[in-house]
Amino acid sequence: MSTLATPSPTQPERVSLERRVPSAGGLNVTFIKIEIRRLLRNRRTVIFTLLMPALFFLIFGLPNKDQHLPNGQSYGSYILISLAVYGAMTAATSAGGMVAVERALGWSRQLRLTPLQPAAYIAVKALSALSLALLSVATEFVIGFAFGVRMDWQIWLIAGLVAWLGSLTFAALGLFMGYLVPSQNVMQLLGPILAVLAMLGGLFVPISVMGTTFGEIAKFVPTYGLGQLARSPLTGDFDWSWVVNVAIWLAVFTVGATLAFRRDTKRV
Template structure:
């Protein structure tokens, strides 16, 4: 890892620590959902509680990626320091890499309350290797959401990014089966679920944590969404670059 990437990562982590609202928000909602829904209604089922824990972890990761990243990028674009950084010869990669690594750190931190609640208050069970595999799956599955966050951040002003990111986040999470197991959703949502990126991401985590066979359609669509989000984020960056420096 280059020294520039490390410098940007360190700088953005310090910003996150100094203003920890994004981290608190990413950690609070899935932990509160665990206490309100998983513990009383599914805590006694080892497999169900383990899958639900994975779902809550993915909700926290999606929140950090879609809402946290889009808002921070949009806010940075409005600061006078940002145009100066863009004039430097290093190019955009160190800043992008620093943002992605910082967001991944926030995601992992947001899983801690969920894992503690699952360990103390439910019968969820996972071995250490499967836990490590599940965390790796969490980061891999969150990639399209980080790219979506970058897309929204480069496309929208900060005030709009706050609202739009929430509108994007909640329907995708619901249809993907993160708030309710897919088999309990209405039939039309069950048919739609494999085609949203949250379902494929959840399938990765569920499979890693419990050893279940993932939904192949969901995994394929996760790859498709990742490619599409990468293209959209690159387009939004170039559009913003052209408007500011042409």
């Protein structure tokens, strides 16, 4: 190993006392790019957010491609959109939950020795969550299209946008849990929970075949409103209660994340 070098000739002669504060609290594109690279380096994250939802479609969606919904649309499309919602929410939760790892490693503390503002940090987490969620939705749709799913372009677009942007609710859930759970392996805990939520909320099995009790329970599950809204352009149905479901859960997780975040920064 080389030795520590003395100051290079390019270094200013004196340490400067004139200093600037960075704009936007330190928020910048390079930061987000490196965050996304970190997410994609995690094999577990790639498997659970990109590969698994696609595989699920091949197993459960493809055989139902020629079944039809009451309005004549393909049941395969219905499953594809549901799984896109599932992929996006898993991706967003994983990205948000990374704060647990960063707290455990002391990286959060290290960041407090930089000009980065807490709000900018949260913004970076939200943006990297949205990026991974977008990649997940895109992967799902490309696989679906490649295996013969055909819908009007408006349906692709609106369903994709709802699945993608709705994942913010789960980015908040990930942050909430990341600040709450003192564990590096927060996703080992959250992964199964997300799968159960997806099941109960009608992302794996349509609500209509769930029976009365589970059908009623489903309406209160965080994945329900999002799934119904994302499939809405396909099914042609719409109900304001779905919007209410999404809004309430977004509010619950955001408030939870904010409180847990405040508690955490106070403690450091």
